[in-house]
Structure formats: C-alpha cells, structure tokens
Amino acid sequence: MVDDWSQAIQHDVMRIYRAKRDEAHRSVTLKYTILGFISSGTYGRVYKAQSKDEDARLHAIKKFKPDKDGDIATYTGISQSAIREIALNREICHENIVALKEVILEDKSIYMVFEYAEHDFLQVIHHYSQTLRSHIPHDLLKSLIFQLLNGLLYLHDSHILHRDLKPANILITSTGIVKIGDLGLARLTYQPLQPLFAGDKVVVTIWYRSPELLMGSKHYHKAVDCWAVGCVMAELASLRPIFKGEEAKLDSKKNVPFQKDQLLKVIEVLGKPDEREWSGMKNTPEYHNVKRLDDSPNRLDAWCKQRNLPPLAINFLSKLFIYDPDKRMKAREALSHSWFQEDPQPTFNVFQHQLNTPSQLPPHRRITLDEAPSMMPAQPTHAQHFPAQFTQPQHLPGQTHGSGTSLASLSVGHGGHTRKKARLG
Amino acid sequence: MATDFWASSHNKRWIIDRASLKQARSEDLRYVESPEHVDFLNIYFANLIAMLGKRLTLRQRVIATATVFFRRFYVKNLYCETDPFIVIAACCYVAAKAEESPVHIKNVVSESRLMFSQEGYGVKNFPSDNSKLAEMEFYLVSDLECDLVVFHPYRTLLTLCGREAAHAVVSEAGEVGVGIDNGPRYWGTGEGRLELEEGPLQTAWHVIPPPPSTLHSTLLRPKTDQIRALNRFIINDTYRSELCLLYPPHMIAIAAIYLTLVLNDKTREAIQAQTASSTPTPTPRRSSRTNTSSVHRKLAAAPQQQQDFVGFMAGLRVSLPTVAMIAQEILSLYTLWERYSDAAPESGLGQSAVGDTAGDDVVTPAFLTQLLLRMREARLADLAHPASAQPMAVNKRLERTQAAG
Numbered sequence: 001m002v003d004d005w006s007q008a009i010q011h012d013v014m015r016i017y018r019a020k021r022d023e024a025h026r027s028v029t030l031k032y033t034i035l036g037f038i039s040s041g042t043y044g045r046v047y048k049a050q051s052k053d054e055d056a057r058l059h060a061i062k063k064f065k066p067d068k069d070g071d072i073a074t075y076t077g078i079s080q081s082a083i084r085e086i087a088l089n090r091e092i093c094h095e096n097i098v099a100l101k102e103v104i105l106e107d108k109s110i111y112m113v114f115e116y117a118e119h120d121f122l123q124v125i126h127h128y129s130q131t132l133r134s135h136i137p138h139d140l141l142k143s144l145i146f147q148l149l150n151g152l153l154y155l156h157d158s159h160i161l162h163r164d165l166k167p168a169n170i171l172i173t174s175t176g177i178v179k180i181g182d183l184g185l186a187r188l189t190y191q192p193l194q195p196l197f198a199g200d201k202v203v204v205t206i207w208y209r210s211p212e213l214l215m216g217s218k219h220y221h222k223a224v225d226c227w228a229v230g231c232v233m234a235e236l237a238s239l240r241p242i243f244k245g246e247e248a249k250l251d252s253k254k255n256v257p258f259q260k261d262q263l264l265k266v267i268e269v270l271g272k273p274d275e276r277e278w279s280g281m282k283n284t285p286e287y288h289n290v291k292r293l294d295d296s297p298n299r300l301d302a303w304c305k306q307r308n309l310p311p312l313a314i315n316f317l318s319k320l321f322i323y324d325p326d327k328r329m330k331a332r333e334a335l336s337h338s339w340f341q342e343d344p345q346p347t348f349n350v351f352q353h354q355l356n357t358p359s360q361l362p363p364h365r366r367i368t369l370d371e372a373p374s375m376m377p378a379q380p381t382h383a384q385h386f387p388a389q390f391t392q393p394q395h396l397p398g399q400t401h402g403s404g405t406s407l408a409s410l411s412v413g414h415g416g417h418t419r420k421k422a423r424l425g
Numbered sequence: 426m427a428t429d430f431w432a433s434s435h436n437k438r439w440i441i442d443r444a445s446l447k448q449a450r451s452e453d454l455r456y457v458e459s460p461e462h463v464d465f466l467n468i469y470f471a472n473l474i475a476m477l478g479k480r481l482t483l484r485q486r487v488i489a490t491a492t493v494f495f496r497r498f499y500v501k502n503l504y505c506e507t508d509p510f511i512v513i514a515a516c517c518y519v520a521a522k523a524e525e526s527p528v529h530i531k532n533v534v535s536e537s538r539l540m541f542s543q544e545g546y547g548v549k550n551f552p553s554d555n556s557k558l559a560e561m562e563f564y565l566v567s568d569l570e571c572d573l574v575v576f577h578p579y580r581t582l583l584t585l586c587g588r589e590a591a592h593a594v595v596s597e598a599g600e601v602g603v604g605i606d607n608g609p610r611y612w613g614t615g616e617g618r619l620e621l622e623e624g625p626l627q628t629a630w631h632v633i634p635p636p637p638s639t640l641h642s643t644l645l646r647p648k649t650d651q652i653r654a655l656n657r658f659i660i661n662d663t664y665r666s667e668l669c670l671l672y673p674p675h676m677i678a679i680a681a682i683y684l685t686l687v688l689n690d691k692t693r694e695a696i697q698a699q700t701a702s703s704t705p706t707p708t709p710r711r712s713s714r715t716n717t718s719s720v721h722r723k724l725a726a727a728p729q730q731q732q733d734f735v736g737f738m739a740g741l742r743v744s745l746p747t748v749a750m751i752a753q754e755i756l757s758l759y760t761l762w763e764r765y766s767d768a769a770p771e772s773g774l775g776q777s778a779v780g781d782t783a784g785d786d787v788v789t790p791a792f793l794t795q796l797l798l799r800m801r802e803a804r805l806a807d808l809a810h811p812a813s814a815q816p817m818a819v820n821k822r823l824e825r826t827q828a829a830g
Contacts, residue, residue, distance in 0.1 A: 013508035013801065014561065016808070021564055075559030077530045078566065083522045086566075087573035090434050105567040158429075191580070193484050193526045 028104050028111050032059065036367030043081065043184055048116065048367045058116035059101060066109045073108045080199070081184045082110055088160060088183050096151030098171060098181040117171035117179050119362045121232060125167055127362040129239040135308060137360075139344035139353045141236045142313075144170075146335070146346035147178035148229060153331035155180070156222045159190035163203040165228035167235060174364075176349030195219060201254070204228060206247040206262050211273060212325045214259045214266070216285035223325035226334070230320030237307045242269065258289045270321055271298035278324035312339040430673065434572035439497055441670050449500045456505050456800035461761070462793075464666075466504060468758075468765050469793045470495060471665045473513050473540075480536045481528050483521055485661065490575045491520035492664040498568050500670065505800040510541050510548050515561040523573040530555050547794045578660045578678035585682065659684060659755065666758045672751055679743060680751035686734050696734050764788055 032049040035058075039046050044065040051057045064082050066073040089100035089112070104111040121144065128136050148170055155162055164185040171179040185203055189196065196203075197218035204213060210227035212220055234242035245262030272295040273281055281287060300321060304314040316339040319329035329337070340346055344353070354360035430436050453463055471492050478488035494516040495509075514537040521528045534555055541548035552558070566573070659681040663669065668677055686692045738745065766787045 013506075014511065014564075017502065017507050018564065021567070075556045075563060077518070077555070077559045078522070078562060080522055080525075080527055083519070083573065084525075086571045087523055090571050091432075091574050093432075103571045105563055108563070187525060188574070193486065193524055199525055 025106065027106055028061070031104075032061065032113070034061070037370035038365060038367055043079075045370070047370070048365070049113075060114045060116050062112040062114065064110040064112075066107075075108055078110065084185075084187055085183045086110070086112065088186055088188065092154070092158060092160070094151060094154040096147050096178050096180060097154065098179040114181070115173075115179070117181070118174040118365055119172040120181075120365075121167035121170040121172070121236065123365070124172070124362045125235060125239055132360065136236050136239070137353060138308075138310070138313075139347070140350055141233070142340070142344065143176075143346040143350035143352070144172075144178060144236060145229070145233050146340055147350065148180065148232065149331050149334050151178065151180040152225055152229065153335060155186070156225070156331050159188055160186050161189055161196075161222060162186045162225050162228075163200075164205060165225055165232065166205045166208045167232055170232065172350060176347075176351040178350060189221070201256055202250075206245060206259065207231060207241045207243055209259070209262065210325065211263070211266060211323050212280075212284065214263050215281070215287065215290060216256065216258075217325075218285075220325065222330060223328040226320055226328050226330055227325075229331075229334075230317055233317055233320070234303075237304070237309055242303075258286050260289070260293070263290060264293060267293060267296055269298075269300055269303055270323070271296055273323040277327075280324065280326070310339075310342075312337075312342055315339070430576050430675070433576060434570075434574065435576045436673065438570065438572060439493075439670065440673060441500060443671065446500070446667060446670060452506075452804075453504045453800065456803045457796065462788075462796055463504070464761055465765060465788050466509075466793055466797070467667060468665045468762055469790055470509055470513060473510075473546075474517060475661075475664075477513060477517050477537060477540055480540060481517060481521070481532060483517065483528070484524070484526065486577060486579060487517075487520050487524045487526060489577050489579070489661070489664055490524055491516040493575045493577075493669050494520055494565070494569060496667055496670050497572075498565060501568055503804070504797065505804040509797070510537070510551055511558065511561050512565065513537070514551075514558055515565045518558060519562055519565060519569075519573070523575070530558060534558050545790050547791060576674045578663070578674040578681065581675040581678035582660065582682070585678070662758065662762075663755060665762060666754060668751060668754060672747070676743060676747060677751055679738075679741060680748045680755060683738060683748055684752050684755060686738075692734060699733070699735055 031052055033052060035048045035050055037045065038048050038060060044063045047061045047063065049059045049061045051059060064079070086100075086103055090103075093099065098117060099115045101113040101115065104113065124136065124140075124144075128134060152162070152165075160183075162180065162183065162185070164182060165180070169180070169182040171181045173179060185200065187196070187199065195218055204210070204224060208228040208231045210220075210224045213224055231242055243262065243265040245259070245265040247262065248257040248259050251257060272293065273290070275281055281290075284290075300318055301314060304317060309317070316329075316334070316337050319337075320334070322328040347353070349355070351361055450463055454460055457463055474492050474495060475488050478491060483491070491513075495512060498512055498516070499509075514533055518528070518530060518533045534553065537558075538551045538553060540546070541551050660678065663677055663681070686696060738748075764787055766789055
C-alpha cells in the first residue's frame with residue numbers, strides 16, 4: 001500500500017503540498033456572511049458581505065469569474081487584469097482608495113475582499129437627476145472632486161495610472177469619504193518593460209477618454225486620468241455625461257478605429273485642438289482624420305455658466321480640459337487650485353452640508369438575490385423577508401428606499417449606452 | 426509605492442532573518458549528506474529559472490522577479506515535499522504577468538517540458554496539461570500572499586551610477602522608463618552619483634568583456650558561451666543565492682558596486698592611491714577586507730582625483746559592515762558556483778554525475794535531480810512510517826486527496 005502511495009506521489013508530487021494547503025484553508029463562507037448581490041461585470045460579480053469576526057464589518061467581495069471549460073470550472077491561468085488589481089492593491093494604502101482587506105483563492109475562483117462603500121458618484125448623480133431633480137450642491141461637488149483628486153494624487157505619486165476613472169468606479173462611504181475603486185485596468189508605469197499600448201489597446205471608458213487616447217497616442221501618462229476627472233466633474237455639474245459619444249467598435253482584425261463621434265462631442269464644447277497649443281498633436285496616428293473635422297468655437301465657459309459654476313470652478317475645469325496632455329493640469333496642481341481655497345471649502349465628510357436634510361443624501365446601495373449560480377446560500381422562497389436585511393438604515397437616518405431611485409449596478413452604464421471599454425489582449 | 430521601498434510588501438513582509446531562513450531549510454537538511462547540497466540546489470533552480478526565462482524571451486527583470494517568487498515559495502515549503510520544476514514554471518508564468526509582459530501559458534508548458542526533459546535534468550513527468558500549471562499558479566499566488574510587486578537592485582544601480590543610466594538605455598532598455606520621470610531614490614543616501622567611465626569599470630560592471638576581466642578570471646572558471654552569457658552581471662548572480670530574502674535590494678546593489686570597484690584593476694589602483702596618501706592601512710587579513718576597511722576611512726586627506734570612490738561609498742549612508750557582509754556572501758557564492766557545472770544539458774558534455782561525496786567534486790544538474798528524487802523518497806518513507814512524524818494524519822489527508830482527485 002505504501003508502494004502504491006509512493007508511486008502516486010512520485011507521479012504527482014504536489015499532492016501532499018496541495019492537501020496541506022487545502023486543509024489549512026479557511027473558506028470565504030466560513031469567514032463572511034454573504035448578504036446579497038451588488039453588481040456584475042466582465043470580470044465577475046460583486047457581493048455585499050459581513051465579516052463573521054467580532055467587528056462584523058461590512059465588505060464588498062469581488063468574485064472573479066471562474067474559467068469555464070464547458071460547464072466544469074477549470075484552471076486556465078489568472079487573468080492579467082486580476083493579477084494587476086491584486087498586485088497593486090496589496091501595495092497601496094490611502095484614505096481615498098478602496099482598501100483591500102484580503103484575497104482568498106478558493107475552488108478555482110479568486111475573491112477580493114474590499115472595505116464596503118455605501119454609495120458611488122453615479123448613484124449620487126442619479127439621486128439628484130431622478131429623485132431630487134436639482135443640481136448637486138456646489139459644496140458637495142467640490143468636496144467630491146477634492147477627495148477624488150487626493151486619491152488620484154496618491155496613485156500618480158506611486159506611478160500608477162488608473163485608466164478607468166468614471167462615476168461608477170468612484171465610491172463614497174456612508175461616512176462621506178470618497179474611495180477610488182476598480183484598479184482592474186490600472187497599471188504601474190515605473191520603468192515599464194513594454195510600451196503601455198502593448199498591453200492594452202483600448203483604455204478608459206469612451207466618454208471619459210482623453211483626446212490623446214482618442215487620437216491614437218501609444219505613449220501617454222497621468223494626464224489621461226486628469227481628463228477623466230474633468231469629465232466626472234462636468235457630469236456632476238450637469239447630471240449627464242458632458243461628452244456622450246458613440247464608440248466606434250473594433251473591426252474584425254481588432255484594429256482600433258478612429259473615434260470620430262466621441263471627438264466631435266468634445267469639439268462641440270471645446271473647439272478643435274490647435275496645433276500651436278498642442279504641438280505633439282501632429283504626431284498622433286489620427287492627426288489627419290482630426291484635421292478634416294469641422295471646427296467649432298470653444299464654448300466651455302457658456303456651458304459652465306448654464307450650470308451655475310462659479311468663475312474659479314470654470315477656470316479649474318478648463319485646465320483639466322487642456323488638449324495638450326503635457327500642459328493639462330495634474331492632480332497636485334489641481335489640489336492647490338484657488339477654487340479649493342474659496343468658500344465653501346471641501347469637507348472631510350462630503351455630505352457635511354446635507355446631513356441636516358437627509359432627503360438630500362443618496363439611498364443605500366441596493367442589493368438583490370443573486371439570480372446566477374453563486375455564493376448566495378440557498379434560500380427557498382425568501383423573497384419577502386430577504387429585502388428586510390438590506391433596507392434597514394444602517395448609518396444614515398431617514399432615507400428613501402424606493403427601488404426605483406437606487407441603482408442596481410455599480411459598473412453597468414445607465415441610459416442604455418454601453419459604457420464598457422473593450423478589453424483586448 | 427513604485428518608489429517607496431519602505432512602504433512596500435517586499436520590505437514589510439518578505440525580508441526575513443537568517444534564523445527563519447535556516448528554519449525553512451531545516452527539514453530539507455535532514456535528507457542531504459552535506460548542507461552544501463542545499464546551496465547547490467539553490468544555484469541549480471535559479472539557473473533553471475534563468476534558462477527557462479531565456480527560452481520564453483523574458484526580460485532580465487522578469488527572470489529576477491520569478492526567482493524571488495521561487496525563493497519566497499520555499500520559505501514556506503520544502504524541496505523534499507514539492508516538485509520544484511512545476512514551481513519554477515509557475516514562477517516564470519506569474520512573474521511575466523506581474524511585470525506586465527505576459528506569455529501564453531501554452532508556451533510556458535511546452536518550453537518547460539522541452540527543457541526539463543533534456544538529458545541532464547531528467548525530469549520526465551512534467552505535465553503537458555495547461556491546467557496543471559494554472560493550478561500551481563493558483564497555489565503559488567496564495568503562498569506568495571498575493572504580494573507580486575518586487576524590488577530589484579537594478580534600479581539602485583541605475584540611479585546611483587548616473588552616466589550609466591544613459592548608456593543603459595541602449596544596452597538594458599528594459600530597466601529604463603519610457604518618457605516617465607524617475608521617482609526619488611528610496612534609500613535616502615547622501616548626494617552625488619557615481620560617474621562611471623567608458624573604461625574597464627563600466628564593462629566590468631555591465632558586460633564582462635571577452636578578454637577575461639579580473640572578476641571573471643579570478644572567480645569564475647571559463648564556461649560555455651551560453652552559461653557565460655548568464656553570468657554577466659554580478660547582480661544577476663546574486664539571485665543564485667538567498668540574498669534577496671535577507672537584504673533590501675539597494676544593499677545588494679551597493680555590495681555589487683563595491684565588489685566591482687575593488688575587483689577591477691583600474692579602480693582598485695585608484696582606490697589604493699587614494700587611501701595610501703592618508704593614514705596607513707591596518708594589516709590586511711584578506712584582500713577584500715583591506716578594501717572594506719579602507720572604505721570606512723574618511724576621505725579628508727584624499728587627493729582630489731577624478732573619481733572619489735571612497736568618498737562615494739562613505740557618502741551612501743548605509744551600513745558599510747552590512748555591505749561588506751553581503752560582498753563576502755557573494756564571494757562565497759562564486760566559490761561554490763565554481764564547483765557547479767551545468768554545461769551538460771545543452772552541449773551533451775559532462776554527463777558524469779558525481780557520487781554522493783560532496784568534497785571538491787563538480788556538481789551537475791543530473792546529480793542534483795537525482796539528489797532531489799532521493800530526498801523526496803526518503804521524505805515519503807518518513808511520512809509513511811510510524812517511526813517518524815504523524816503518519817496517521819498524513820494518510821488521512823492522502824486518502825482525502827485521492828478521493829477528491
């Protein structure tokens with residue numbers, strides 16, 4: 001018997017190792033109670049969970065899609081995006097970035113356990129546009145942007161480009177702290193072994209994509225995130241995306257097409273980029289295509305005034321919308337802009353001025369039963385009592401919990417437009 | 426993070442002390458005749474990673490990262506209870522992704538199979554199934570605690586040796602950013618950069634020139650071209666040892682710079698001239714020590730030469746005794762390495778596996794593969810027989826896995 005055993009072992013030496021590791025493993029469900037399903041995306045699914053530790057803290061657990069070979073999950077290698085998100089999150093630590101508590105590798109799936117954030121920018125935008133039908137108060141808008149930039153400065157100082165900033169990816173805790181999330185497309189740019197373009201042909205969701213990317217630049221830097229911050233700020237001010245273009249799809253050979261419609265949307269507001277102001281423009285692959293587009297005057301000023309932005313805010317936004325990426329305002333410069341010195345000044349709790357009028361506060365994140373095969377415990381017909389678990393107010397008093405007002409999704413776009421960027425390679 | 430070593434997972438969780446390292450190898454040491462054999466295994470596996478990396482056309486930094494992953498894995502695991510060959514393949518596969526230059530899993534599997542099955546390595550049962558490697562990756566990432574960002578001495582080298590960085594753009598483009606501003610240094614040194622000249626210093630440092638350099642002729646006996654290509658950098662060489670677990674990368678880089686300075690004829694003469702004019706040197710015990718102690722000396726009286734090497738080292742504000750210790754370890758690595766020959770698999774030469782006696786014989790990959798198999802068999806026997814550890818527990822575990830798979 002020992003002989004059989006040792007033969008088997010010599011054949012697959014790692015058996016002992018795996019047995020040891022599997023035995024020591026503490027599973028996800030042993031550590032956390034899954035409360036409900038939050039959202040899904042190309043990467044997998046996100047769940048709301050509560051720690052079984054004494055602190056009973058809330059978490060968002062991101063479960064990467066297990067690879068499937070037919071119906072059976074198999075090991076096919078961890079995706080580049082998961083490796084990135086895990087590797088970067090293990091290194092960083094900042095108040096304005098969603099903290100990773102742990103990663104659990106279990107049963108061919110990867111679970112990333114994050115701190116829980118009750119709200120996100122997209123949800124705030126919807127709350128004001130659908131429920132309250134009013135502008136986002138200027139103090140709230142300013143605090144949101146300030147904290148967003150504070151987190152972004154940390155990423156950029158750490159040589160990390162986010163490359164997917166958009167309202168759905170910027171979260172807010174119930175205590176009003178902005179947290180940048182989803183580093184799935186982020187990457188370290190310190191001494192890269194390959195040009196950034198080699199790894200990912202397309203980065204940043206189309207509406208937030210900077211002109212240099214739209215024009216096909218293969219080398220780019222932090223300024224792509226700064227442009228996205230400008231787009232987010234404009235969206236907070238007008239409650240709809242400022243440059244809402246249609247994405248031209250990749251052709252069958254996976255060539256990246258000219259993003260004409262998106263560029264036209266940008267030009268409608270900012271006018272055509274001027275070679276005298278952006279000398280590098282001549283070197284972009286789409287230069288000749290852009291030259292052919294019709295010009296229009298820069299009407300950003302008027303656009304902002306319609307949305308009641310004060311002069312300093314307009315100045316601030318116009319610097320984030322500078323065409324030349326080298327001249328565009330960077331996070332550090334932005335944080336010391338005089339807009340932030342002017343009253344109302346940004347607050348630690350972004351909802352500081354809304355606390356007295358709870359109806360101004362966005363609703364809690366809606367969670368649902370997971371309709372797909374999942375980690376939710378099997379519960380036969382608990383549809384009535386299940387919602388009770390998550391509609392009870394936890395931190396913020398007196399909210400509306402109408403299901404129509406909150407968003408079911410973190411990362412799936414609104415308005416029927418596809419917000420997802422194509423991921424290649 | 427990319428610039429702050431002190432805040433990194435590398436510094437916080439993966440610089441371990443000598444006692445822990447000893448503890449990690451203690452079980453393996455029970456199954457070898459001489460403790461040296463474990464050191465030879467360390468060299469052997471690092472060489473395999475480097476060679477597999479070359480076959481996969483991985484950059485040097487990726488190979489270095491893979492080696493660090495491998496070392497970290499074996500802080501927690503035993504050579505005699507695992508299969509280092511699949512661990513090596515998984516380390517290369519994950520490192521390529523972690524360094525943003527991924528390779529397809531299929532290529533890693535086929536190249537590993539090809540290489541390891543060669544005569545001399547004698548690994549016949551490397552799995553052909555991608556999922557086996559992917560499964561290993563899963564366990565590996567878990568054992569690495571998902572800490573996948575690794576710091577390397579190369580960066581310190583490029584920052585410290587100012588002009589060198591400019592040359593390196595051509596020779597070692599991999600270590601240089603594309604249009605990105607360099608971050609601040611992360612070890613808080615004094616000021617100034619070491620100006621490296623076109624002459625022997627640079628070549629001894631970067632590429633060992635065809636006419637044997639001091640370093641090469643005194644420390645390494647001639648090897649095949651392919652192997653020599655792998656031996657080109659002192660820093661690369663340090664990955665054959667476990668130094669990357671014991672010391673921060675910038676200290677290893679400084680030790681390598683120090684070795685280059687004292688082993689290169691021209692720079693050694695310059696240093697000697699510089700120090701001779703100051704107080705007399707204490708009686709030398711060993712050549713490397715002489716220079717270590719001279720490094721400690723203040724350069725006040727030193728004549729103003731074109732390069733103040735002593736001043737440069739003294740100005741680094743790092744522990745020079747530690748630098749000297751690392752340098753000593755690198756030297757003893759070379760001494761050991763000299764007795765290791767892996768010319769066999771590629772050229773078909775030297776298949777004469779040496780017997781069990783450690784002595785001063787040459788150690789080959791074939792011998793080490795056999796050694797590993799014997800270690801594993803002995804370990805299994807120990808696990809199976811009630812005389813040693815807790816066989817019942819192991820049997821239960823085994824039944825479970827057999828039932829599962």
